[in-house]
Amino acid sequence: MYTQAMDVMxxxxxxxxxxxxSAETLAREAAFEARIDAGDFIEAKDWMPDHxxxxxxxxxxxxAHSEIVGMLPEGNWITRAPTLxxxxxxxxxxxxxxxxxxxxxxAAETLGTSRDEMTAALLSGKAKxxxxxxxxxxxxxxxxxxxxxxxxxxxxxQVPLCRCSxxxxxxxxxxxxxxxxxxxxxxxxxLLTMMTKGTAQQKAMVQDAVNRWWWPSLMMFGPADKDSPNxxxxxxxxxxxxxxxxxxxxxxxATIPQAEILGVTVPDPDLKWNxxxxxxxxxxIDWAEFWRVVxxxxxxxxxxxxxxxxxxxxxxxxxxxxLAHARKxxxxxxAA
Ligand code: FAQ
Numbered sequence: 001m002y003t004q005a006m007d008v009m010x011x012x013x014x015x016x017x018x019x020x021x022s023a024e025t026l027a028r029e030a031a032f033e034a035r036i037d038a039g040d041f042i043e044a045k046d047w048m049p050d051h052x053x054x055x056x057x058x059x060x061x062x063x064a065h066s067e068i069v070g071m072l073p074e075g076n077w078i079t080r081a082p083t084l085x086x087x088x089x090x091x092x093x094x095x096x097x098x099x100x101x102x103x104x105x106x107a108a109e110t111l112g113t114s115r116d117e118m119t120a121a122l123l124s125g126k127a128k129x130x131x132x133x134x135x136x137x138x139x140x141x142x143x144x145x146x147x148x149x150x151x152x153x154x155x156x157x158q159v160p161l162c163r164c165s166x167x168x169x170x171x172x173x174x175x176x177x178x179x180x181x182x183x184x185x186x187x188x189x190x191l192l193t194m195m196t197k198g199t200a201q202q203k204a205m206v207q208d209a210v211n212r213w214w215w216p217s218l219m220m221f222g223p224a225d226k227d228s229p230n231x232x233x234x235x236x237x238x239x240x241x242x243x244x245x246x247x248x249x250x251x252x253x254a255t256i257p258q259a260e261i262l263g264v265t266v267p268d269p270d271l272k273w274n275x276x277x278x279x280x281x282x283x284x285i286d287w288a289e290f291w292r293v294v295x296x297x298x299x300x301x302x303x304x305x306x307x308x309x310x311x312x313x314x315x316x317x318x319x320x321x322x323l324a325h326a327r328k329x330x331x332x333x334x335a336a
Contacts, residue, residue, distance in 0.1 A: 028047050029049055031047075032047065032048060032049060032052075036165055036236075036237055036238055039238075040165075041165060041166070041167040041170065042165055042166050042167060043167050043168070044110035044111065044168055051233070052237055052239075053111050053112070055230065055233065055234060055237070055239060056108070056111055056166050056169065056239060057108055057111050057112075057113045058230075059230075059234070059239065060104055060107050060108040060111075060169055061104075061105070061108045061113065061118045061121070061127060062127065062128050062129060062130075063104050064100075064101045064102075064104035064105045064108060064118065065101075065118070065122045065127055065128070065129035066129040066130035066133065067097045067098070067100040067101035067104060068097070068098065068101040068122070068129075068308070069122075069129045069130075069133045069304050069308060070097050070129075070130065070132075070133045070150075071094050071097045071098055071101075072133065072304055072307055072308075073133060073135070073136065073137040073142070073146065073300075074090060074093065074094050074097075074137060074143055074146060075094050076137060077090060077137060077140065077142075077143050078090050078091055078094065080140070081140075081143075082140060086190065089186050090143065093147070093182075093183050093186065096179045096182075096183065099179075100176045100179070103172040103175065103176065104169075104172055104176075105118060106168075106172070107166075107168045107169045107171075107172045110168045119312070122308060123305070123308060123309050123312055125296065125305055128294065130220055131216065131219055131220065131290060131293040131294050131298065132150055132153075132216050132217065132219070132220050133300075133304060134293050134298030134299060134300045134301045134304060135212070135213070135216050135298065135299055135300060136299055136300050138209075138212075139205050139208070139209060140205070141191070141194065141202070141205040141206045141208070141209040142209045142212075142213070143187070143190065144187045144188070144190035144191040144194065144206065144209070145187065145191065145206070145209040145210055145213045146187060146213070147183050147184055147185075147186050147187015147188065147190065148184060148187040148188045148191055148258070149187075149210075149213050149214065149217040149255070150213065150217055150220070151180050151183040151184040151187060152184045152187075152217075152251065152254070152255060153217045153218075153220045153221065153251050154180050154220070155177060155180045155181060155184055156221075156247050156250055156251045156254070157220070157221060157247050158173055158176060158177050158180060159177055160240070160241035160242045160247075161173040161240075161241070162174050162177060163238075163241055164238065164239055164240075164241070165237055165238030165239060166239065188258065188262075191206055191262055191264075192261075192262060194206050195262050195263050195264070203263075206262070206264060207264050207265070210259070210264045210265075210266060210267075211267045214266045214267055214268070215267070215268075215285065215286065215289075216293075217251075218248055218251070218252070218282075218285055219285060219289075219290045219293075221244045221245075221247045221248040221251070222244040223244065223287065223290070224244065224245055224285075224287075225243045225244055225245045225246075227287075228243070228244050231243055231244060249279060249280075252271075252279075252280045252282050253279050253280055256271070256280055268282055268283045269283065270282060270283035270284075271283065
């Protein structure tokens, strides 16, 4: 409700009208901050500030959408996997990603946002999902590289989320991380097979895939800390435990030795070991490309949204049938 007091506050703040907080709200906020400072975990039934709730819904729903859209680049290769073993592994992996999406939607629902609202936001193009899934998987080597680099980056980002201050998200992430770890290893193993036993053409295919996925994988961690509007508050609240730049650096440091074992190089002339920092220096990310992709202008954004909308429309009869069945069961129970 808009009050005169809000006008006064707005004039003082020199900006948008801010509601005056009651003494009760201020006391609750202070108690909440004290719990966060003490390292407590917050449960769904606990009081939380609106902004904490909104930040979590934003992050968790985007994460869920990423898992669901993330099924598309790899799902496209299930019918073309080179052996039965690789097909079974890929099927299991893509199915796991669908499962991750479901745990995450369920975690977001505990914050009071319905699955229907989140789905509508994804299908209309309003919601974000990870930039990485707007790049195409052109060859079979891309499937190995997605496991190695994309799942590798996802794990690096998600292991700290197992300690997120919001307990339902943290619990979901524990299971997700166990499965992501299998995903990363199967990708790496598939690339190692191609690089050690493959033909010259297969080795070249792996190098080409690394060249295309390297920079987009580094972009997965989000904008540089200085340009990340949400990081400071999210770290303060224990939603994120490690910043975007710190995670990106950890990923580069962990991945380069793996690239050396594989026998591939990353497309970065500025990459070099820094003795002083005991860490790799790496080149400048093309942030204009990142924001273009996040803004809907990546190579596959339209294709991905069209695929999700088609799947939703094609599944209408399944939802109708499930609902009709549930209604019939409920009326039988009422009659009994
Ligand atoms: N793509 O202030 P920040 C996976 C947006 S799952 C698109 O730094 P924040 C598994 C950001 O939302 C991969 N948008 O934001 C898999 C914000 O916009 P908003 C997904 C991005 O939230 C593998 C704006 O930029 N993982 O790979 C991206 O503090 C293989 C400013 O950014 C997660 O979602 C991006 N890369 O930090 C599946 C993990 N980066 O919301 C299938 C959970 C940033 O204000 C196959 N999420 N933006 O409109 C997070 O940890 C965080 O949300 C970050 C961003 C780190 C992604």
